[in-house]
Amino acid sequence: MQVLKEEVRSAIMLAAYEEFRQSGYLEASMRRIATAAGMTSGNIYRYFRNKEDLFDAIVGPLYSEYNRYAQEYLQTAEAIATDGWDVEKRTSFFERVQNTLVGLLMASGPSLLLLLCRSEGSKYESIRSELTGFVESLLTKSFTAAKGPAGPLDERERIEIGMLAATMIESVAWIVANYHDSDMLGTLVERVIDVFGCGLEKQMEAHRS
Amino acid sequence: MQVLKEEVRSAIMLAAYEEFRQSGYLEASMRRIATAAGMTSGNIYRYFRNKEDLFDAIVGPLYSEYNRYAQEYLQTAEAIATDGWDVEKRTSFFERVQNTLVGLLMASGPSLLLLLCRSEGSKYESIRSELTGFVESLLTKSFTAAKGPAGPLDERERIEIGMLAATMIESVAWIVANYHDSDMLGTLVERVIDVFGCGLEKQMEAHRS
Amino acid sequence: MQVLKEEVRSAIMLAAYEEFRQSGYLEASMRRIATAAGMTSGNIYRYFRNKEDLFDAIVGPLYSEYNRYAQEYLQTAEAIATDGWDVEKRTSFFERVQNTLVGLLMASGPSLLLLLCRSEGSKYESIRSELTGFVESLLTKSFTAAKGPAGPLDERERIEIGMLAATMIESVAWIVANYHDSDMLGTLVERVIDVFGCGLEKQMEAHRS
Amino acid sequence: MQVLKEEVRSAIMLAAYEEFRQSGYLEASMRRIATAAGMTSGNIYRYFRNKEDLFDAIVGPLYSEYNRYAQEYLQTAEAIATDGWDVEKRTSFFERVQNTLVGLLMASGPSLLLLLCRSEGSKYESIRSELTGFVESLLTKSFTAAKGPAGPLDERERIEIGMLAATMIESVAWIVANYHDSDMLGTLVERVIDVFGCGLEKQMEAHRS
DNA sequence: GATGAATGAGCCTTCATTCAT
DNA sequence: CATGAATGAAGGCTCATTCAT
Known part of the structure; x- marks a missing residue:
């Protein structure tokens, strides 16, 4: 045949x-x-050519796209940070993160599942920590700005931010692994961001006072 | 010798x-x-006897203990639910969840890491979904009570609760995988529960109105 | 097209x-x-039909030709041997060998390289020992004649002749593998025959006395 | 069992x-x-550990030994060349080469066959050209000295020396591949060196006049 | 005539597991 | 008790060859 x-x-x-x-x-x-x-x-x-190449073919395009997005958003964040980061800008912060993530999800299809959750042993296995690093860096900027003249973050704040970034990515990974319908995916990710957003606001307040 | x-x-x-x-x-x-x-x-x-048996020996006791805890707490929750679930009881709800989880963490030692994060391929690989189911059931009870006479949860509410439960477990797993110091572990898990708690409160409010 | x-x-x-x-x-x-x-x-x-057939097509014609040459020269040698093999005839001996080999080289083109040096695993892989046998037989006749009435060669003489024949073919094979220019090829083969001829003369003398 | x-x-x-x-x-x-x-x-x-390691185990020790020998003899040759290279020293030259080779053969046993003739594709596959280079360098020194003030060798002389060195190694390889008895091996190699020695002498004379 | 997809046997290597010692 | 030699199935991968199109 x-x-x-x-x-x-x-x-x-x-x-x-x-x-x-x-x-x-x-x-x-x-x-x-x-x-x-x-x-x-x-x-x-x-x-x-081989197993890796096959994995690449499924997951590579999405990875490239992610890289473009990440760079772009980091630059934007940098620019904002330099200008100053007032309340208004801060409120729009999570919308940006949300858009980045949801955009990626929409553009990605099911290969995101492999990239995020099944890539151990491949050359993409560091993607989670990359993503975490990306989110962490955004959160750090936001926090530093919110804290204002009080100076740089202390050890404990940094650890908490790291954890929040990581668990946020874990949550997204779980969603991706369990829901494939594009709409549902978007809704759930937004919901997760909401939850983490709420937790973050509380933390910021706590540290500001 | x-x-x-x-x-x-x-x-x-x-x-x-x-x-x-x-x-x-x-x-x-x-x-x-x-x-x-x-x-x-x-x-x-x-x-x-074999690889699986060896894994069992390390991880099995903790798994049994978890099962005992889980059943106990579910029964308690059942009882409360039957009695009615007023504000006071609801406010103590997350303390219970928190205690359950933190208690498990304290009682478990390092084998929790294996059970939660390294059991793929073994007969314990479903532990995460079991845990999720446990948390989900607690949340469902709490929600149903909070919603009051408005009746049972709708599809969307159930999905969101499922997701919150699952991502909460994912977060805990991440923490367990990354911090071994018992104190730090407790702190971070409490922090995560805070965050999710905050998100949950908001959701409850939204649905109550 | x-x-x-x-x-x-x-x-x-x-x-x-x-x-x-x-x-x-x-x-x-x-x-x-x-x-x-x-x-x-x-x-x-x-x-x-297959790999072997393809190799055949390249190398087979030359092999046939070699077979014709070999038989012809062997018959000639036989005839001479029967007639007696005086000094004059003996001195012309190496010219004949030389002509045979150089003739083959000229007539053969590049496929000789494959036949001699790249045929391992094919049905031609025995070509070297065949060639060696051919040269050996010529040398044996020449030696026997030179030795005269002293009778047939002893074991040691036969082994040495065998070795000389074989290493001569090895040498030719090396040349063929390393020089493709027809002129250079001729020159070097003549040179090698010179060397071996010299060694042979010495051996004959040694054994005659 | x-x-x-x-x-x-x-x-x-x-x-x-x-x-x-x-x-x-x-x-x-x-x-x-x-x-x-x-x-x-x-x-x-x-x-x-693997195929290569297995081949190593058989052939490696001999290769190391060869390396020691080669270096030693090249240094000696260098020393002689500096001192001047008179007739007496030259006559002892081939005895040295002979001793080197025969020594190696005696010390080696059957693994020399693999090293010389069956190592293609392994990390030892260049051994023949190394050996050739070694012999070539000895011959070049000898020739240059013999030629005396007439200056360096011309292109054609260099090619012929290269060929003689290479075919000599080919001859040795053939012997190794076909005779395993240590005594016979020695005898035949000596014989081959004789033959090549004779050819070399003639060439030197030709070029000196 | 020619294509190129497909096969099947073979390659080197790893590993959980068994068992004679 | 403990050893470690041995097995057998599986792993990723290559290649000569076949055959439907």
Whole structure:
């Protein structure tokens, strides 16, 4: 049964997606992917150089896009920080973060799940800490500004911010892993941001007084 | 030269803990565990039937304990729910959750890390969703009570509660994976519960009106 | 766009020659040959039954030719030996060997390189020992004649002749593998024959006395 | 059937030796080696890290020894060259080369065969050209000295020396591949050196006049 | 005629597990 | 008790070859 190249390529990527989703990058088996895609393992290598390349094909485009977004938003944040960061700007802060994340989610489709939750052992495995770092840096700027002349953040504040950033990303990862419908995804992420936003405001107040 | 049986058993479990922590259940290597424990891989099998059994030995007791706690708290919650769930009781609600979780953390020691974060591929890999289910059930009760006569929760409310429960557990897992010091652990978990608590209050208000 | 059959055949053989030269028979890759010939690997099998057949096509004609030469020269040598083998004839002996070899080299072109140096794993891999046998037989006749009435060669003489024949072929093979320019090739082979001739003369003298 | 470690190690090396000898480094199959050694392929890896390591174990010691010899003899040659290189020293030259080679052969045993003739694809594959370079350098020194004030060698002389060095090594390789008895090996190598020595003398004379 | 997708056997290697010693 | 040699299945990957199109 001869099939067109693109169809087969898609079939492989589909089977690979499923396998990566179930087993993660390291435990995924090329043989199983092949079987699921209805072919011999050798044939996969006509379409993808190796396991990494196959993972890349699914997840790489999204990663690039993320990189563009991240850089852009960090620069914007930098600019705002330099100008001063008044109440008005601060209130618009979480909308920006929210837009970044929700935008990414909308643009991404199901591959975000692999990137965020199943990439251990691949070259993308640091994505979570990158994302965390990104969010952390935004939060730090916001906090520093809010704190005003009181000076730089103390150790405990930094740890808490780090935790908030990380758990926020964990939460997003969970949502991505459990809801694939684009609308629902957006709603839930917004909700999570709300929750964390609320917690943050409280923390800021506490530290300001 | 002969070592007592229990000492050897401990040595194996110690080495295994470290290996599981670093590599996770699936990627953990029996050979490396044996080497680290100062023996041959074959000897491990005199003390533990297989990899799973070894993981069990480390993580199983905590799992049982968790099960006891969970059941107990659920029953309590049930009782309260039946009696009615007034403001006062509601305000004490998060303290209970908090106590449950922090108590578990204190009672558990480092094996919680394995159970929550390194059990993929083992028979405990569903622990997170179990925990989530537990928290979800508590939240549902609380919400239902708060909503009062307006009747049962709608689909959307249930989904949001599910998400909040799950992401809360994810957050706790992250903390457990990143901070081992018992005090810091407590502080951070309390902080996370604060944040989620704040978000929850807002949500309740929103839905009450 | 359609190419004539013979052109394609040639293109394949050309690409195959290069691949066999670089990688040897066993390590040669049909895929690389196809790519270099500007076609798909499958198409090669319309022109050649398999890898061996392709190697055959390049190297077979030369092998046949060698066989003709060898038989012819052996018969001549036989005839001379029967007639008696005086000094004059003996002095012309190495010229004959030389002419045989250099003739083959000139008549052969680059495929001799494959036949002599890259045929391991193919059905031609015994060519070196065949050639050696041929030269050995010539040398044996010459020696026997030179030794005269002293009778047949002893074990040690036969071994040395065998070795000289073999290393002479090895030398020629090295030259063929390293110099492709026809003139240089001739010069160096003559030079090698000189060297071996010199050694042989000495050996003959030693054994005659 | 339990066997002592060293016995098994030897059995593997023996089987490996045979396999490498028959198929060369690249074509050798670990499975076949294992089968020949009476075990599963996996078990080999208890004794040798991988194919390369196994080849190393057989061939490495000899290679080290060769390196020591080569350096030593090159230094000696250098010293002689500086002092001047009269007839007497020159006549002793080939005795030195001969001693080097024959010494190596005696010290080496059958692994020399693998090193010289079956190492393609391994990290030792350049051994022939190294050896050739070594001999070539000795010959060049000798020639330059013999030529005296006439100055450096011309292109053609250099090519011929290169060829003589290379074909000499080829000859030695052939001998090693075909005779394993230590005495016979010595005799034949001496014989080959004689032959080449004779050819060299003639060449020197030709170029001196 | 030619394509190139597909196969299947083979490669080296790793690893949990078993068992003779 | 403990060893560590051995197994067997699986891993990712390559390649000559076949065959539907």
